[in-house]
Amino acid sequence: MxxxxxxxxxxDTTSPKRKLKLxxxxxxSIQESSNxxxxxxxEENEPSLPxxxxxxxxxxxxxxxxxxRYHQVLKTFRKVRTMSEAFHRHNxxxxxxxxxxxxxxxxxxxxxxxxxxxxxxxxxxxxxxxKRCASSVNPEIKRSIEDLKARGHLLPILMKY
Numbered sequence: 542m543x544x545x546x547x548x549x550x551x552x553d554t555t556s557p558k559r560k561l562k563l564x565x566x567x568x569x570s571i572q573e574s575s576n577x578x579x580x581x582x583x584e585e586n587e588p589s590l591p592x593x594x595x596x597x598x599x600x601x602x603x604x605x606x607x608x609x610r611y612h613q614v615l616k617t618f619r620k621v622r623t624m625s626e627a628f629h630r631h632n633x634x635x636x637x638x639x640x641x642x643x644x645x646x647x648x649x650x651x652x653x654x655x656x657x658x659x660x661x662x663x664x665x666x667x668x669x670x671x672k673r674c675a676s677s678v679n680p681e682i683k684r685s686i687e688d689l690k691a692r693g694h695l696l697p698i699l700m701k702y
Contacts, residue, residue: 603660604644617631644671647674647678651685657677
């Protein structure tokens with residue numbers, strides 16, 4: 542959101558660094574003008590934080606959300622034909638998808654093996670669960686995953702199983 546004359550606009554083309562500079566300048570001007578102000582005046586003039594724009598990230602809490610995000614990125618990848626553009630559109634880093642991809646790949650390639658693995662958020666992280674999924678991939682499942690990637694049913698991310 543851009544700050545224009547004290548008003549906040551939803552139509553923003555300003556870079557995140559520029560936004561921070563604008564906010565900092567606005568805060569400095571409020572502090573300078575309120576040296577003699579009471580605490581109540583300061584509360585009224587305090588700028589509110591901007592709402593989440595494209596720079597905010599959603600925290601993924603479980604394997605189901607990892608699988609859902611993976612399939613959303615896959616669907617976008619089929620449309621835009623580049624993984625970097627698909628990652629950008631979903632505001633997710635390639636490394637994040639690559640690190641958690643074994644969860645979605647195992648669930649797609651061999652749901653039976655995937656169902657034997659249980660994720661306990663109190664005991665392990667999603668990254669640890671993804672590593673467990675990767676370690677449960679046998680040569681047969683690996684061939685199945687490679688075939689699904691070749692047919693476009695999985696993202697063509699290279700993994701070391």
